[in-house]
Amino acid sequence: MEGEAKNTRLLAQPLYKRAEVEMTNRIATGRWPAGYQLANEFALADEFGVSQGTIRKALVAMERRGLLMRSPGRGTMVCKTTQEESLFAFFRLRNESGEMVIPTPAREEISSGDPTSREIEVLGPDCRQVIRLNRLRQNGGTPFVVERMSFDVATCDGMVEDLPLPGSLYPYLHERFGLMIMTVSESITAAVADDDLAAALEVETGAPLLKVVRVARDLSDRKVELRDSFYRTDFASYQIELARS
Amino acid sequence: MEGEAKNTRLLAQPLYKRAEVEMTNRIATGRWPAGYQLANEFALADEFGVSQGTIRKALVAMERRGLLMRSPGRGTMVCKTTQEESLFAFFRLRNESGEMVIPTPAREEISSGDPTSREIEVLGPDCRQVIRLNRLRQNGGTPFVVERMSFDVATCDGMVEDLPLPGSLYPYLHERFGLMIMTVSESITAAVADDDLAAALEVETGAPLLKVVRVARDLSDRKVELRDSFYRTDFASYQIELARS
DNA sequence: AAGTGGTCTAGACCACCCT
């Protein structure tokens, strides 16, 4: 810790940040799979050559990010993202009582092709070919949302052969391609149903729909998914909590 | 710190939490106004009878909540919520480039009356009378959003005489009534413009609008505002970032 | 030059969980 730390401390991230990045990578790469029980704070501190207080600062930050679960007596574990939790991690639609609306997959089509200029803008100029996934989901037998997703074929080559894809896509992306979705940006507008959407969602042409454009980013903040979703909002709404600042 | 702490520690909040609550109150009551320079960590620790590390934990948490600004050499200050910042703290509408859309007030009407059952449901059963504020805001001369707000007259008695109200309502609520809005819950659906909305927003009847129902809560988590907003989304959209978990 | 917060360490006691 002596000279080495002093030299690098000026140039690089603080020690707790470096520990956080390294431990995050171990989760992302599967070396620490979901449910994995971490060594205790002193052992980790020893491994990283820092003190227990420093490693704790990294662990607490990762707990706040939702990557770890900590509790006295039991220790620290990697969050087990069940299928359900993961499906709904970014799913903001709730009914009037605030209960989650469960969308079950109904139809899906997958194809690949040349990227549009919009897809290149999001997925990056290196994108040579895209995979497009179209899905219809329903709730209790009623069509609910049409989703149109685009991925760079370079990041998830082989997806077209994996049909039918699982209902929750993000755990699949993680296990199959090592893509761990960490943040999504959503842009919400009001739209009217065109003939295609009206037919799929079983509403009248011109009916109001919620249009949600999503850009999803992975652990290294690379944009990996572009998704347009069209929701009926006659029995559910997009709900969000905003805190000051 | 000796016996006293040992006795209370089992019954009450941790010391850093109690310090955080007390300091938050000082900000809410105006004893520590915006821009106020706090004493340094050792002085605060002394005042609260805890160590510097404990007071720091409270300060860092408050910084994360957006109440304080800290920087080495300069010290810790209460965030100065400028008119602009505060107006936009919960304002999620952005144009295609991600730039804030500035809504300027155009028309406003205020009235009071008996609460509806919906208003009672949100503002609480003790609500005897409500103040209703209707506003039209525009962007660059184009009507942009209709806002219909309800408050319990008990929490902001006298608002009806304060016309014209300032463009950013939340700093006004803080200074005038000590109401500090900390969190808002928003529920977003697609709607179509009825004749009234169409006339106000200068769109055709039946045009798609974003309907945002907001419930705003103060520092003590009391629901103090119910607001229905109807946005045109032809030149802006509701944008939000979601992080994992 | 003096003072601040940012980082890091070391060590203590506690409540909680498991066996």
Added chain:
DNA sequence: GGGTGGTCTAGACCACTTA
């Protein structure tokens, strides 16, 4: 009873800001 994280303390060095 042994081990874990939660809390709290005390003290150190650093970079940064301000004067």
